Amino acid sequence: MVDRRLAVEAWENLFRAQHEIFERISGDFDDTDLSQPEYDVLLTVTRAPRHTARLRDVTANMLISQPSVSRLVDRMVSRGLLTKCADPEDGRGSLVTATEAGKRAFRAIAAQHGKHIVERMQALDDDELATLKALTQKLRDAL
Template sequence: MTDRRLAVQAWESLFRAQHEVFEDIRSDFDGTDLTQAEYDVLLTVTRAPQMTARLRDVTGNMLISQPSVSRLVERMVTRGLLTKCADPEDGRGSLVTATENGAVVFRRIAASHGRSIAQRMARLDNDELAQLHALTAKLRGGA
């Protein structure tokens, strides 16, 4: 049986670490062409085949509500970072695709952001990083 007190302590430590890391990397987006939320949308979209993802998959990867994601995507379409069309396999859904400009902007910021993350995570060695990855996947219900 899990020790309840230890479980709460571990949760609080994980929560505080996540919050502190987010605060550290938030500045990665200062003075760039993307907000952190826009970057997250493009991260999901550019990793998908043909840089096209279902809007519901984008929403599933975000930490904001579905209506907020929809408004964000519409603003990104207006800015020329994404296109949006009906999903031919789901009449109620939409597909979003990164434009060439959106992909270029994303890649430019991703290189810098990736270095920032790697620098922050360098406090852990490779074995610890692998263990952290496995533990967080387990907490999320992944294999």
């Protein structure tokens, strides 16, 4: 059986570390053409084959509700960052594709943002990072 006190302490440390790191890197989106949620959408879409992802996959990677993701995507479509069309394999779903403008906006932030993430995570060595990745994935998979 899991030690309740240890579980709570581990959760609090994980939550506080994530929050403190996020606070330090959130400034990466100040004075840019993208908000942090828009960047997250483009991160998922630009990593997908042909820079196209199912809307449900974008939603799964976001920390906001499905209706909020849909509204965000629609705003990004109106700004010319994405295109959206029906998913030919799922009549109820949609596909979103990064436009050239969307890819440019993403790339303009990605390198600096990635650098700042690495700076914050370098308190851990590569083995520790691999362990952290595996442990957090295990937590996510358990949900």
